[in-house]
Amino acid sequence: MITREDILNIALLAKLDVAEDELDNLTKEMSAVVAFADAVNEADIKTESFDNVNNLANVFRSDEVQPSLPNEEIIKNALDSDDGYFVVKKRA
Amino acid sequence: MNYELVSGFETHVELSTKTKIFCGCTTQFGGDPNTHCCPICIGLPGTLPKLNEQVVHYAIMAGLATNCEIANVAKMDRKNYCYPDLPKAYQISQFDMPLCKNGYVELSNGRKIRILRIHIEEDAGKLIHQQGNTYIDYNRGGVPLIEIVSEPDIRTVEEAKEYVEKLQLIMRYIGVSDCKMQEGSMRCDVNISVRPKGSEELGTRTEIKNMNSITFIAKAMEYEFERQVSVVESGGKVVQETLRYDEASDTTSSMRGKEDAHDYRYFREPDLVTINVLDSLIEEIRESLPELPFVKLQRYIDELGIPETDAQLLTKYRKIAEYFEDSIKGTQNPRTAANFILGQIFKRLENESAKEEFDIKTTADQLREMILLIESGKVKMNLAKSTLEKMLDTGKAFGELVSESDMAGLSDEALIELCKQAVSENPNAVADYKAGKEKALKSILGTVMKNSRGKADANMAEAKLKELLS
Numbered sequence: 093m094i095t096r097e098d099i100l101n102i103a104l105l106a107k108l109d110v111a112e113d114e115l116d117n118l119t120k121e122m123s124a125v126v127a128f129a130d131a132v133n134e135a136d137i138k139t140e141s142f143d144n145v146n147n148l149a150n151v152f153r154s155d156e157v158q159p160s161l162p163n164e165e166i167i168k169n170a171l172d173s174d175d176g177y178f179v180v181k182k183r184a
Numbered sequence: 185m186n187y188e189l190v191s192g193f194e195t196h197v198e199l200s201t202k203t204k205i206f207c208g209c210t211t212q213f214g215g216d217p218n219t220h221c222c223p224i225c226i227g228l229p230g231t232l233p234k235l236n237e238q239v240v241h242y243a244i245m246a247g248l249a250t251n252c253e254i255a256n257v258a259k260m261d262r263k264n265y266c267y268p269d270l271p272k273a274y275q276i277s278q279f280d281m282p283l284c285k286n287g288y289v290e291l292s293n294g295r296k297i298r299i300l301r302i303h304i305e306e307d308a309g310k311l312i313h314q315q316g317n318t319y320i321d322y323n324r325g326g327v328p329l330i331e332i333v334s335e336p337d338i339r340t341v342e343e344a345k346e347y348v349e350k351l352q353l354i355m356r357y358i359g360v361s362d363c364k365m366q367e368g369s370m371r372c373d374v375n376i377s378v379r380p381k382g383s384e385e386l387g388t389r390t391e392i393k394n395m396n397s398i399t400f401i402a403k404a405m406e407y408e409f410e411r412q413v414s415v416v417e418s419g420g421k422v423v424q425e426t427l428r429y430d431e432a433s434d435t436t437s438s439m440r441g442k443e444d445a446h447d448y449r450y451f452r453e454p455d456l457v458t459i460n461v462l463d464s465l466i467e468e469i470r471e472s473l474p475e476l477p478f479v480k481l482q483r484y485i486d487e488l489g490i491p492e493t494d495a496q497l498l499t500k501y502r503k504i505a506e507y508f509e510d511s512i513k514g515t516q517n518p519r520t521a522a523n524f525i526l527g528q529i530f531k532r533l534e535n536e537s538a539k540e541e542f543d544i545k546t547t548a549d550q551l552r553e554m555i556l557l558i559e560s561g562k563v564k565m566n567l568a569k570s571t572l573e574k575m576l577d578t579g580k581a582f583g584e585l586v587s588e589s590d591m592a593g594l595s596d597e598a599l600i601e602l603c604k605q606a607v608s609e610n611p612n613a614v615a616d617y618k619a620g621k622e623k624a625l626k627s628i629l630g631t632v633m634k635n636s637r638g639k640a641d642a643n644m645a646e647a648k649l650k651e652l653l654s
Contacts, residue, residue, distance in 0.1 A: 105447055107266050149458040152237035155201050158208025158222075166218045166226060166322075176217040177312070177319035180268050 094123040107183070186381040187413045190389075191344055191374060191405065192336035195351055196329050197361045198307065198369035199242045205306050205328035206233030206276065213367055217321035225326035227272035232455055235260070239328040240283065240459060242360040243304045244469050246330055247284025249354050249476060250299050254466045258283045260304075260453040268320055269308035277305035277331075279450040283459070289334075289354070290478070291346050298335040305329050330360075336375060336386065341402050341409075348372060348398055353477050356540070357502045365396045372401060377422065378412040387412070388422040392429050392436060404429035408436050480505055488518040497526055503542035510548030515555045524551060528572050545579030546572070554582040562591050570638045594639050599632075602640060603648045606631035617653060625649060 099118050103110040110118065160166075163176045172179040204211055207224035224231045247254050261279035282303035288296040309325035311318050332351065338344050352363040352370060363370040372395045377387035392408060395401045407429075412422050427436040475483075477499045484495035499505050504525065511521040529546075533539045554572065557563040567586065574585050594602070606628050607614055616624035625646065632645045 101447070105264075105266065105449075146457065149460045151234060151457050152240070153208070153234045155203050155236050155238035156208060157203050157210050160209045160220050160222050163216065163219050166221045174319065176219070177321055178218065178268075180318050180320065182313050182316050182318045183268065 094119055094126055098122070185417075187378045187409075187416070188381045188383075189339055189341070189405070189409050190336050190377045190379060190386060191338040193332075193334045193338065193344070193347065193375070194373040195332040195334075195348070196307075196371045196373075197246070197332065197351075197355055197363060199239055199328040199330060200359065200361050201236055201238045201242065201328055203236060204326035205236050205239050205304070206326055209326065211327045213369075215323050217319075218323065220323040221325070225271075226322050227270075233276065233453075235456060235459070236328060239304055240461070241469060242328075243283045243302060243330050244461065244466060245358050245473060246332070246355060246360050247287060247302050248466070248470050248473060249358050250284075250287040250289055250302070250332070250351075252284035252287030252299060252302060254461055255281060255283055255285070256461050256463070257281065258459040258461065260456045260459075261450045262453050263305075263448045263450055265448060267308075268318055269311050269325070271309070271322060271325060275306060275308065276453050276456070278303035283461070289347060289350050291343055291350070293343070295337070295339075295343065297337045297343070297347050300333045300335050302330050302332050305331060336377070336389075341405050344374070344405055345398055345402055348401065350478075353500065357477050358473055359502075365398070368396055371396045374401060374405060376405060376408045376412065378409060378416060387416075388424050390422065390425055390427050390436075392427045393439060395429060400429060400431055403431075403434055404436060407434055411436065474502070477502075477505075484518075488512070490518060490522050494519075494522050494526055497530075498522060501539050501542060504539065507542065507548045507551075511551040511555065513552060515552060516559050520555050520558065521551060524555075524572060528569065529576065532576060544576060546575045550575060550581050557582065557591070564641045566640075566642050567591070567638055590637075590639055594636060594641075599636075599640055599645060599648055600652075602632050602635050603645060603652055605635060607649070607652055614653065625653075 096115050096119050099110065099115055099122060102122075167173040167176065167178060170178045198211075201211055203209060204220075204225055207222050209220045209222050209225055212220065218226075224233055244254050258278065259281045260276050262274040263277045263279070264274045266273050282301040284302035285300065287299035287302070289299065290296050305328075307324050307327040307329050309320055309322040311320055313319075334347070338347060352365075355361045355363050355370075361369060365371070374392045374395055375389045376392065377389040379385060379387045390408065390412070392404050395404060408427070415422050426439045428439045429436050480499045481492075481495050484490040484498060485492055488495075490498065497504075498508050508518075508521055508525055511525070512518040515521065529544060530539075532544065533542070551572075554563070554568055554575075558565060558568050563582075563586075567590070568582075571582055571585050574580070575582060578585075609631055610628045613624040613627045617628070628649055629642065629646055632640055632649070633642060636645075
């Protein structure tokens, strides 16, 4: 059961401001999402190992340097940049 | 009441791989901002991380060198937190299935500091806060780290210092990290609590984050210990919190408000597959590990007869230990090489990093050749010492600087002749000496040495001079 406190906590962790009048609706929506995902809990998994479903292990790369992207490419999508740095508003 | 310090360490060690943990970008320190980056390490959508195999190997080496069990199955997990130093809003780390666990580091007082686990993870980017803005450089983002988590087994500041130094020494020896604390390639989070002496219960702990100097770790721990004791003594309770140590004021202060309450919501990293470690790989890596410094230390003392303080200096730096071992091959007394290294050679290595680099012109083979000549009686110690200086200056071999006839030294007659000459050249010193000034003999001896061009044996010359002047 999702509570208003859960929503506030999630908002806090995600650094989102949630207005008081949004809380009830968000709680309802989140409950529905979680209930949907709860279907997974009903599956019978006693006989199956879900630790490694794709049956893949040890996919490695060797320690060889590949070229990085030029700085212009890296910061191309940044909302704000300065002298090669990404710039964001300082967070408290 | 007497209080006891209880402390555990989380030590981050940057691995010396060439590339980042999940992409091929270089791990080189520095560089212009955001030039060692690619779509993977800045977390663009649609990219897939791929684990650097060397990271796994280095972590296993670190685990074996600290007596850990190595997991046969390990996995990566997402640690979620929202802060601009992580472009993806999560760090790929290991949660419940780390590569190494249950190890220990033994201190010189015989106490074992248990290691709970060692896991691999990616480093975060560097932030510069300026005028209400944060400038982000992701060059360091994705550089591989191991985090070495100790149990709260440390009881004194001295133990803490030794523990950190020992980890540093081990990691450098096995070559997994340069552990340069000033460059941030080794950083410690220090957990501290206090309790009445004799109590078995753990008190509430605080955590001092991101310490990168052993001196400041010691200072911060002393301050925090006193602070907690005074809180408890005045009837208060220590609050569990994360602290920052301020070097200028030598105090700790709280770092985080309640909004940062830890809730990392770890879950398995779906973009990366399981890591299987075969026993054969573990054994292969175990075999390849160099002799560890404290094993070496004991061997130098027990088998080579090196005094403990000298053995400590020789084993503190891997390159010096290797040089020493190469230079004593086939020689009779290892202490001869030890004395040359710790004397004349050390004098030329001014600081820790020079000792670490050990960039000197004389090779171990060249030193060994000279020692063999000394041991066979062909070369006198005096000549060896003065020639070694020239060898260290020029990189030339002993034989290039000293001829066979020089090596032969002086005959008794020639020495007496030189002494007589020096006496006649220094009438004032002779008079002083005869008047009782022992020191005056030194200047006469100096003349003998100079005129013999270093070939005379100083002890023998001194004896001859005393005879002549008696």
